[in-house]
Amino acid sequence: MNKYLLFPTFLFVSISAFSQIGISVGVSKSSFINSFSCDQIVINNIKSHDSFYGGLTYNFPLSSVIILQSGIFYSEKGAHYSSNFSGKVAQKISFVEVPLIGRLQFELNRNHWFIMETGLFVNHKLKTKLSDETTASTTFSQEENSSRLNILPSKFKNYEFGLNCGAGYSLDKITFLLRYSLGMTNLVRYEDTKTNGKNLEQYSRQLSFSLQYTL
Secondary structure, X not given: OHHHHHHHHHHHHHHHOOOEEEEEEEEEEEEEEEEEOOOOOOXXXXXXXXXXXXXXXXXXXXXXXXXXXXXXXXXEEEEEXXXXXXXXXXXXXXXXXXXXXXXXXXXXXXXEEEEEEEEEEEEEEEEEEEEXXXXXXXXXXXXXXXXXXXXXXXXXXXXXXXXXEEEEEEEOOEEEEEEEEEEOOOOEOHHHOEEOOEEEEEEEEEEEEEEEEEO
């Protein structure tokens, strides 16, 4: 699915020559919204997954108020939950993320800014990990997951699209940012959307808090 990354990558490289480079580090809390068409499946005790979030930012000022931001980030999404089919299950998917954000900044005082932002993101999957926490968190191969973790699909798409929105506070070169990411792509691959008669759909949700420093 590399063709889905061509436009964000081209845009990222193009604006980097005229932009302000920064570093962003932070933490995130994520979960998955699962949809199943089988009444016998019950999912409960859903817990979010905590992880590290970080990368490089590229700010392209269009005016003193409007900024276009892109970058490249490492992002990990996951969840911990239990079901009547597979006991306690942990799922984690790591991504390379390229966002395209439109940002409005309002000056509160000299070099003090209030920030509002919204935009899109595209993710490319790096790795998927499924584990059965019922059996001492043993990690299984994809083939074993098909039977041991039959509440979940064993095959996932290599890409994800979604929406971002956030708000923050900027003090000179340092920005504190709270961002919510809404995944719009069903992460389950087409050939694995039906398992044992169950139609599977899975969408990500992520809340991140980061500190961005402009170099």
